[in-house]
Amino acid sequence: MSVSKVYHFGPRGRISDVIKGQRLFEVAGLNECFNRGDSVAIKIHCGEWDNTGYLRPSIVAGIVETVKEYGGDPFVCDTTTCYLRSRGTGRDELLTAARNGFTPQTLGCPFVVADGPYGLNEVKAPLENGNFLKHAYLAEAIANADSLIVLSHFKGHGEGVYGAALKNVGIGCSSKQGKSNVHLFQHPIFGVLAYEFHPEKCVGEECPIYKRCGENCPTGSFTISTEKPYPRWDRSTCIGCYECGLRGACEVVVQPEANTRRRYFPAAISDAAKAYVDYMGRDHVGFINYAIDITPTCDCVPYSDMHILPNLGVFASKDIIAIDMACLDASVQMQAVPGSRPYDEELEGEPWKAGHEKFTNIMRIPVSQWSSVNAAIKLGLGSADYELIEAIPGPRERYGQKKYREHHPSYFTRKPFSINKPRFEPECYLEDIKVTLEELSGRPNAKVTRSG
Ligand code: SF4
Ligand code: SF4
Incomplete structure (x- = not known):
């Protein structure tokens, strides 16, 4: 098996996750996934109504800017859910996406419901030697794009065990029918x-x-x-x-x-992911995983719960298996956040510990967090062997908020507060300082009562 490159920025440092994504896009060569003038679908999960764990719109906007810099014609997209909640129709998804902050104004490009107003706009993507499926249904707007950049939030998932690139493609790029098929809801034995x-x-x-x-x-x-x-x-x-x-x-x-449907579902995700990556062409698909705000379950629920792991950083790769492997490995190596789901009493063993599989252990049924990855390896979708390359920050002049350092000349001549007419106002201060540093230090002597 060949060794795939996964580029990584750790969670620390004075570089924003927006910039980390932009920088990793370049060092991982995701700009090579499209040519100038190509249509580029940027797949995200816009989050369920009232969920707060999804990727921030500014992170996505940063990638939109970078795609444009390289001459791509981007649109950001998500798909309808197979059940009727806040993203069940295209109209509802647009409203939910807007409430969660994803609009053409915030993104700098259109936000598109890729499988249309009722989730019916799809293209049948063939699949050879799948584990469960003979074909899958790819959302039409994605199928019609020249290239696909997948921005995934790494977190838990109630049925997929974990969610990242494989799930964002296998489920997230499916139309309604595609999702229903991948969930194995219509399977003759355990549907x-x-x-x-x-x-x-x-x-x-x-x-x-x-x-x-x-x-x-x-x-x-x-x-x-x-x-x-x-x-x-x-x-x-x-x-x-x-x-x-x-x-x-x-x-x-x-x-x-x-019934083993839920135990097989993570593997069926990889079937669809294989069909879609091959449909788009492997050289036309790139991945960035943001292992931040790592919640125990997916952004498709109307809450988020406490993060189960500290931020693990941002990862980028052209290999869908390698990037998910790198995130899962990092999650195993890290101790869970005290008080979060892996510490719940009903769980067996000590799933919060470094070295333990957090996502496997918080599931309510016995299913491995490696299921999707193992199924994808079996399908030849990528490489589980990877080289983790720590990225270095890019040049300051390229990544240092350049947009806001190019102020319009009128900024310096405006009348109310101009550098040509500076305001210096020492008379606004009291003569004596009325508070001591001691008074400002330590917890206030306040009483707390708890009830309920
Ligand atoms: S209890 Fe269940 S089946 Fe009955 S009305 Fe409510 S949701 Fe429907
Ligand atoms: S799964 Fe069956 S019962 Fe439920 S909405 Fe579909 S057709 Fe109706």
């Missing part, structure tokens, strides 16, 4: 039709979504009656699309413990 149905668990009108439950089923297979048992699920017409979310939270529809 949703093999789930258990417990209508007696439905609490009827006491449920906050009682009136809406079932109304989003495209085939009318899941309905709510006014009489007990309230939920009705017609499996003969159910197409396993998962738009209903299958009522897992209320345990009306549950995956049996022996």
Whole structure:
């Protein structure tokens, strides 16, 4: 197996993560993924409504600027979810993205829902020798771009175990149908039709979504009656699309413990990732992983929870396996943040310790954090052998906020506060200093009561 290069900036230092991403883009040669004038899709996860863990818009804007500098024509994109929450339709995703800070104004280029207003705009991407899939469905706007730059937030994931480049491509670049397929929801052996149905668990009108439950089923297979048992699920017409979310939270529809769908799902992610990377062309895809704000679960949930690891830095590579390997290795080597999810009492062993697999150990089912990577290696999607190269900061004149050092000449001649008419105002100060340094030091003598 060849050795792939992964470039890295550690988390410390007086360089912003925006600049680290821009610098790594260059040293990893991601500018070679496109030619001048090419359309460049920059894939991000714009975050669920009320989630706060996703990559900051300024980080993405920095990459947009760099792509433009190299002559690319960028657009930033995400895709709809296969269930109906705040990103279930193109319209909702645009609203959620804007609330989370992703707009043409903040990004410096269009923000596009790559699989269209209803998640149906897709291209069938062939896949040879997949682990589960024969083909996958790539969001159309990405398929039509000349190049794909994948910006991923490294964190945990409720089903994928961890989320980074493989997940951002395999799931994140899929249309609705593609996502449903990759989740194995329609698999004949362990898809949703093999789930258990417990209508007696439905609490009827006491449920906050009682009136809406079932109304989003495209085939009318899941309905709510006014009489007990309230939920009705017609499996003969159910197409396993998962738009209903299958009522897992209320345990009306549950995956049996022996069902292995969730344990295989991380491997199916790699099937789709292989199909999409090959569709775009390996020389036309580049990756940057930001291992910062590392939350225990994905940015697709409406919360973020406490970070489980300190920031591990920013990574860039042209190899989708090598970059995820480097992030996972770094996460194993680091001790978890005290009080975070790996310290929860119900977990076995001591998953917070350096040397332990944090993401494997915080999962509620037995599934390895290496599943996606191992499946991708089997598919020949890249190399697990990598050389980790510590990047050095770029020249100050290139990366030092140059945009804001080029002030317009009128800045120096404006009247109210001009360097030609400087304001010097010693009379604004009191003659005596009314506070001592001792008074400013130490914790205030305040009482705290706790309740609840
Ligand atoms: S099936 Fe579940 S979500 Fe739907 S009304 Fe009943 S309790 Fe609520
Ligand atoms: S009941 Fe079946 S067809 Fe209806 S939304 Fe749920 S998964 Fe889709």
